[in-house]
Amino acid sequence: MMNIVIPDLRPVTPEIIITLSATALLMLELIFKNKGIFALIGISTAAAVLYAMPMSYGETFFAEGTAMFISDNYSAYFKLIFMISLVLSILISVRYIQRQKAEYGEYYSLLLFAAAGMMLMASARDLILLYLGLELMALSTYILAGIKRHDIKSNEAAIKYFLLGAFSSAMLLYGISLLYGLTATTDLYKIAEHLKATEVTATLLLSMALIAVAFLFKIAAAPFHMWAPDVYEGAPTSITAFMSVGPKAAGFAVIGRVFYIGFENIQTDWTAIFIGVAILTIAVGNILALVQTNIKRMLAYSSIAHAGYMLIGIIPGTQESMSAMMVYMLIYAFMNIGAFSIVILLEKGDEIKDYEGLAKSHPLIAALMLVFMFSLTGIPPTAGFIGKFNIFMAAINAGYTWLVVIAVIFSAISAYYYLRIVMNMYMKEMKEEIIIHPSISLNAAIVLTVLMVFVIGIIPSIVIG
Amino acid sequence: MVPLQWYIGLSAIIFIIGMIGFLTRRNIIIMLMSVELMLNSVNISLVAFSHYLQDIKGQILVLFIITVAAAEAAIGLAILVALFKNKAAVHTDEIIEMKG
Amino acid sequence: MDKYVLIPLLPFIAFAINIIFGKKIFKEKAHWVAIVAVLGSFIAAVSTFIEVVNGNIINYDVYSWIVSGNFKVSIGFLIDQLTAIMLIVVTSVSLLVHIYSVGYMHGDKGYYRFFAYLSLFTFSMLMLVMGNNLLQMYFGWEAVGLCSYFLIGFWYEKKSAADAGKKAFIINRFGDFGFGIGVIMIFLTLGTLHYSDIFSTVGTLQGQTINILGYNVDLITLIALLLFCGAVGKSAQIPLHVWLPDAMEGPTPVSALIHAATMVTAGVFMVARFNPVFSLSEVAMGVVAITGAVTSLFAATIALAQNDIKRIVAYSTVSQLGYMFLACGVGAFGAGIFHLYTHAYFKALLFLGAGSVMHAMAGELDIQKMGGLRKHMPVTYITFLIASLSIAGIPGLAGFFSKDEILWLAYNHGTIGKIVWVVGTIVAALTAFYSFRIIFLAFHGKFRGTHEQEHHLHESPKVITVPLLILAIGAIGAGWVGIPQALGGSNWIGHFFEPVLGHPHVTATHAEEYMVMGISVAVAMTGIFIAWVFYSLKPEMPKILAEKFKGIYTTLWNKYYVDEFYDFIIVRSTRWIANSILVGVTDGKIIEGIINGVPAKIRNFGERLRKLQTGHLQHYAVSMAIGLFVILTLLLISKGG
Amino acid sequence: MMTDLMLPKLFFGYFAVVMIALSVLIITVRNPVHSVLWMLALFFHIAGLYLFLNAEFLAAVQIILYAGAILVLFLFVIMMLNLKEELTAERFIGEWPIAIAVGASIIMFIFFAINKFVQGPTGQYSIEAIKAETHTKALGKALFSNYILHFEIAGIILLVAIVGAIVLAKKR
């Protein structure tokens, strides 16, 4: 008389693949001593996921006739981004974590777990599932941030990230609980239906605010951004690269879903919030980046600013703007990880002054860094320009011209600090000998990113439309 | 019959107390406990809701929250231990290596 | 390729050759290229002149220069009586000066350069006079200005020379500013710049007015005056006369050619050329006449007190130019040009004579340090004397006829005419005085210079004296083409000009004409006599007078302080504005202040913002809480539940 | 009438007062060990409240997992650090008034919000229904059918926690 319905697992295949291989890695660690193989497995897993994705379209897990897990274009696109950031992070990690004495098999499996968490977030249409995915991602990232456990900075980054993360997820839960109380369900679509039927209450706004705060924390939008610089600086650079893209993307993914589907009927309210936050984020990110001396911190602030630009994609809520935001995310993944991979390439490349005279000793590397910097600034013919152009066009089309004007002014200001790097590389004399640590995987990552930066910059049609 | 608002109020109070604890205490462990406090307040309200809504999802969520809380505690304390090994510090104002 | 084109082209070719190959190939032979070219164009000019005399007016376009929308202007030649006479003047004087320079510039390191510039000048001057449209005239106008800039500053190592050249060019620019606007006005009103069309249509503008700052100004008057600005600059009339005396920094042949015979007369030429426009505006004519009269008086008075031989001659040039404008102003365009033509010869002669003296005195210019030169350099003395007599207006010599023609026609020309006639007569006296002041001080008495100077004294070589003699012939005979009927002549030249310049109507009788002549001759004689008294009979007299009228004397000596005034008003003030206002304040403080200030502000705002990022994680948490609080405030206040 | 109307309210009143008091104690007492103990007490009361809301399984879990596992873990860690110094050290951060002000104002809003609260539609799990098949069973059924995926993920999360704890805390 126990009638357990075994639900259709097809849509979850990618997640299952990635979790299985992550678990497998944990065991393999006992067998293989050469960690290179792990990287290989990780990459091939990503490939498998991407392969499995198309055949996994559909919804699943029916509770009272509604789905909880949905695998559609939206989620697929974000999963693509996750996989890209995963692969690139793995590529830039291989030699780096050796140098950092942090080479554990768990490193890779944790990366995979984090990715799994993100994928769940992207696909969840049920708040409980969403929460679990978020926690899976978050917990893995906490650990990864602190994985250089002999390094005080790494510990500090981890503890800060962890505490604040826990704090924010508590808020998220409180919001969810209120929402549950209001609607008696955790399924976004049902919530939406029910909210449409009833009139807007202050409680709803409260819960929305709480949820928004939690997500904005994840994408490091001001004023919930303050963890980012410290954590980015302290964490191992490869993880910083990963964090600056993956969790951010996941955050945007859930924002898109929850707010567009769940809170559809109070769009005006949350749009107002996001506009304010977006402006603040762009301003704070760019202005603070101006005064940094540590390149990882600078990139942290720059990534905050970029989050602001992406929020501009969220605000209008048109099909166009959403896709623009996603495209930006993709481009951002390439250029940002590219920049970080250069940072990793250098023996000591954390301080901006470490780059003085790089063009003299290593012209090629300098040139590559130059490309990434200009792409982050958004100068054509790099991908960065396409991303910005796309977002701004969507926003203006939706009538947010004034917002775009603010954004472009700040993006012009941002040129100043990106150019500082270029200036140091090309126009200053070398202080001390610059040592670099190239490796096949790292070079592969750099080549891949720079290639994409240019290809997308020149033939944008491959990502837009 | 106790009105639902009371439960919500109670959970709200505890939530805020937890929050204040998190915001004010220097000791990281206490901060961690404050977070647990907040989570519990959420649990209370969830259970209350699910009772009054005659719906079970809330309680399932509670179950998961407890699980996650456990995991969080484990990881958090692990990080704390690692930190403690490098630098005998459990106070937030002792770990300001990175700023600006 | 007809000979009209050759007239200007030959000198230009000479210039091109000399400037490119002169330094390397020709060196000391550079003059041959130039002289041959000028000779060629002289011959062409003469034959053209004969054609014109036979009543063949040449007017045609060579090619169209600038075409933009409805604006069309071409390079072309108009050779009528006026141009023809100018051609003769220019090419002949130029030729003589070329020859003269061979001796004068001998051994100068810029020898080839000098001849190149001379050729270029000849080309430009010819373009100026031959042009059949205003823009081409403007072209020649600026080009001659350029050449004078080069030649004044020929010895550029001397600061004074460089300054003088620059001064000449820039002051001319002031004149050309008006000229240029005049050109544009003409185009905008008449839609063309070609003389023939302008003169045929200008009549339609009569009575039209244009509003300038609320005043209604008669259009023709405006145009005429704007053009006259150019003339004032080029011909060194008040108030733009200051550059000409300084121009004497250049080599003497240059002074003779450019600053006596040809370029400076371009203004007169232009006014004469535009007589159809000028004669339509009483006001303009009046202005021209007054300016001329005032200038001639003013310059003559200055000339009295100068000691530098070339400067004296320069001021006399200014005053003679004033004479010519005076003539034009009273409608006696023909007389003006006639005087231009005679003046070219005797004034060139004066300069070259002065040059010859300098050559002998090893560059000494102060007539107070000369004396008794007539023994040492007879040819120079004779020629110089002839020139002085001619300029003084002694009957029979060229100067007499032209000057007399002017005075006579002025006398005939209503009230303004009467006034300027009086002025003219006074000027005649002054002219005679200062001319003979030179004669007596430099050539008579006994030598007052140093000893080595004394036995260095010698007559100049043939190549210098021959041109002097030729010019002397000009100074004597040039006037004979204009002997008035009153003296049984035919005033051939007057009639020659009539088709172009018209003929002012004469009301007065021959009797009055004799009277006018008489007066002018008399005053000339008086002038000469006084000069003889002052500088030969009682040499102490001038000193006493100078003491007596110290104020006047110093004022004259300092040329009425005009230079100082300009220096203060224009040069200093401009530099002051540039340095202290534009560089210092607007660019430096205001614009750059903003440009650099805003980023700086942003930066230190960033620095302050940075303080908030304490690294203390509870502060981060608090900021989150505050963020939440703010959001809630906005939401719930706005919604009010 | 009054009694079975009053009794639950009294019950709740007791729980509420004690819980609030306990939570305040937790975040204020100087000695971490004490606050852990107060927390223990709090958890028992929470469990009680769960029973009161007839969620007996959750009550059990609350005791076993929270009180039994997590708090013990906390105690272990606390033992690690130097309590002597801790007892003398400053308890609060310098800016605690700000923090409290913010917290207070937020709760003001929360109250403002929640008395506008309208509860959602009621589902089929009425008290009777749960009573019919025991609470545990009801929960379990849901958990292993509709929420199987969540369940698995929860498992993975715990796995990650273990891995993380090992990676971070183990000697090497």
Next chain:
Amino acid sequence: MQEIGYPILSTLIFLPIAGAILISLIKRTSDTFIKRTALLISLITFVLSVPLFSSFDKTTANMQFTETYNWIPSWGIKYALGIDGISVLFVLLSTLLTILCVTVSWNSIKDKVKEFYAALLLIEGAMIGVFCSLDLFLFYIFWEAMLIPMYLLIGVWGGPNRLYAAIKFFLYTLVGSVLMLVGIIVLYLNSGQGSERSFDILHMMTISYPYHIQLILFWAFFAAFAVKVPMWPVHTWLPDAHTEAPTAGSVILAGILIKMGAYGFLRFSMPLFPEATKAMAPAMMILSVIAIIYGGIICFGQTDLKRLIAYSSVSHMGFITLGLFALNTQGIQGGILQMINHGIVTGALFLCVGMIYDRTHTRQIADYGGTASVMPIYAAFFMVFTLASIGLPGTNGFVGEFLIILGAFTASKTLGVLAATGIIIGAGYMLWLYQRIFFMETNPKIQGHNDINLRELLTLVPMIILVIWIGIYPNTFLSFMDASVQNLINKVNTAGLVQTAQQAVEVIK
């Protein structure tokens, strides 16, 4: 129009870029080989650009040598190239100047030779791209892309204060450009009236935008163009950039880069927002006149050779914008011609300055004097360019300035007169400069330097030829722009008439 065997415009754009890539592959030790390659490429580019001159159809105002491919269909972006009478001359000028830049840098650039020539060629490609693009998006790409190599050119091979100058140049221009970007997007979004949205300029020109939009867009584009020109009061980047940039950089800046602003006005502002242009023309003209006089007078306060010439550029560009916004044939033709002239003359002046700087390594005017005795040939060249820059008849400067003043005078007498004063001022500072450098007794600092060598001579000769050619027979060049300019003017003048007519009809009804 005659057919040419190859897609000429694309070739002109991408040959230099390819060349840059090629150069960056050469071993950096072989400097001379790098130089030779650069020279060769620039020469080939020039030769290939000649057909534009020879087989350009002067009778039509249509775009010629057009190439069109779909690029980003989803945004209606095309890869569309083409030139008309307005742009053709700039393309030629770019290809010519690049050669001279290569030769003049031959010995003066010793560090990072490879990067230098690569950057130079990249700039050339981008510049030509700007002048050829018929698609706003494409245009913007080139417009911005040029900043990168130019920034490096100034910042890496520049003078002592180069870092400041470079960043100033970059940010100044960028701020302007991003505002234009917003404008471009708005324009695009409004371009869909009765058809597909597209960035195609020719398509946009067929649409008449509502006046208020025109006004906003005009100012948005103005922000970019005015900074590039540079118009007063946003000119202050120019002196720094010019002064600090290496010779080649200054030449490119003066010769082409700042022309792009004025070109932008012609190509976009006027035909796209005719009514706004008409409304704003007076303001623009006033700004221009201020620039003329301000830029002229401030030259008297300069002690630095390059800085003085830079400020004179401000004044000259004032003339150009004045002519353009006079909105009549003479004004615009004069303006375009004057752009060419200024490119030639100021470019040449910077070449000259570079040559003497290579010898003396000082830019202070006070360190010179009497140079004419030491380097007569050089002095002669410099004199010619000085005269051209003060607009002496017979040089190219005169034709341009005269036409501009004529046009300005037609539009507004007062402004015309004020502008004319610029000619006096110009004569003042240029001749004063010339005197201080070349005349008077020789300054010991420059004693014993040898006169310009053959390479430098050959660098300057083409410029002289152009100066005289345009001065004596400008019609060669004026005839190129006739048709296009007429077309443009008609477009501006007839704009809005239709709407007003409709309104009139409304009123009548």
